[in-house]
Amino acid sequence: MSERVLVLNIGSSSVKYELLEVASGRREARGLVERVGGPEGTLTHSPGGYRRDAPYPGHRAALEAMRRAFAEAGPDLATAGVTAVGHRIVHGGSRFTGPALVDDAVLAQIEELTPLAPLHNPAGVTGIRVAGEMFPGVPQVAVFDTAFHHTLPPHARTYAVPRRWETELGVRRYGFHGTSFAYVTRRAAELLGRDPSDLNLIVLHLGNGASAAAVRGGASVDTSMGMTPLEGLVMGTRSGDLDPAVPFYVSRATGQAPEEVDRALSRESGLLGLSGDGDMREVWRRSDAGDAAATLALEVYRHRLRKYVGAYYAVLGRVDAVVFTAGVGEHDSRTRAAALAGLERLGIAVDPARNRDTTEGAISPEHAEVTVLVVPTDEEYEIALQTLATARPR
Missing domain, CATH: 3.30.420.40 (ATPase, nucleotide binding domain)
Known part of the structure; x- marks a missing residue:
């Protein structure tokens, strides 16, 4: 049985999405909503060369527009057999060292990390909530940009600042682009x-x-x-x-x-x-x-x-x-x-x-x-x- 994952990569002013058939790696659809929150926005969706120029006042509106694009240009999400929804979450702090199955506790912890990523984590939380409404009962997973770097040794992640800044405020090196580094590391090994x-x-x-x-x-x-x-x-x-x-x-x-x-x-x-x-x-x-x-x-x-x-x-x-x-x-x-x-x-x-x-x-x-x-x-x-x-x- 083919298993499909809807990936939501939500930025501070954008929503990037893909529907993938995982076993084959085939992209069944992909799209991008740009300039979310601005007076003029653009949604592009393939297949079909679908495009809609309109204001998207927030990430909820952008995600609703994404659902309309799937319904009008295909494939229909209602019948696509989405197995799970994967979310790119920018900051996992020191709490998340790998992907996490989303429940109320995980969602609350992502919100608590907002001071470390004030533009991105709230957008990710909105994505999780809206996807939960769109796909009731479908598992959602948070994949953290910082998780790949949880292996940083103490001497590499620690800043030379008062220790209480790290213990009380979380001031330390976390690193980003983790999903990219994970994929590229594995693929480089294959090529070599x-x-x-x-x-x-x-x-x-x-x-x-x-x-x-x-x-x-x-x-x-x-x-x-x-x-x-x-x-x-x-x-x-x-x-x-x-x-x-x-x-x-x-x-x-x-x-x-x-x-x-x-x-x-x-x-x-x-x-x-x-x-x-x-x-x-x-x-x-x-x-x-x-x-x-x-x-x-x-x-x-x-x-x-x-x-x-x-x-x-x-x-x-x-x-x-x-x-x-x-x-x-x-x-x-x-x-x-x-x-x-x-x-x-x-x-x-x-x-x-x-x-x-x-x-x-x-x-x-x-x-x-x-x-x-x-x-x-x-x-x-x-x-x-x-x-x-x-x-x-x-």
Whole structure:
């Protein structure tokens, strides 16, 4: 019997969804509602090229629009035989170290973690509640972005701040992009013909949000994002690593409230702040046209990447592969080459032809000491796998 999982990936202003037949990995439908909460929104759904432009005042309205899209464009959710609903939940704190079958207690705990992810966890809670109304009696599973990194050793997850901040407030490194790292780690091992437990990997998830992870034997031992997704690499609109005194200085110097400075660091910084555009493709276009600000943005971006690769090489001691994934990592060959340039003494090199032509697999020279891989991520499939395993334990 085929088992279908509806995956809901709900962001602060979006709803991404997929209906998957898990055994085959087939996508029976997928869609995206954008600009939720704004004056103008868009829903796109396939199959059928279905599109609706309308305001979606909140996530409930967006999910109701999703249900209408299924009813009008197919397949009908009422007869699709949904086995379970899987939810991407951004922050699981220290409580959730793996996927959780949702009940009232789990839902309450996710709500309690709202201070750690104030834009995302409430949206996830809404998704769980609305899905429960749509699919009464169907198991729901919360899959946490932070769970993959629960293996961080104490020395890697602990900040050098007063201990009571961690014990009372939860201030520590959690890490994110966990479903992506879980999928990519397993797929990289398959491509290398090795067991994940035998491999040391540096995985670079490079999208609009970006993070790096040091993975030893299939377990995360360090990662660049911290208590929130702001720390670490330069991103599309996020600053990444920053002197912690900078926000206080800016607040004092400009009179801006802490919330305004936080917004600037999260939504007006990174590539956008440096070059005027947060899309890597546009930054490259501007740089190629002679824009000095765009060129500097690219140099800052790849300098930070290269620094993390070197740091995680030191953390692991031995590296079997460097793995690129997510939008920039999968599609931007120039960024991949620039990020690893000059690391040949570490056994890390990129073959220009392979780098240009490869969509999945090795882009390093044959017989390289450290394999460099491109692995397209599939977070929705990973969520579906974890959801089914939790809802239907064997």
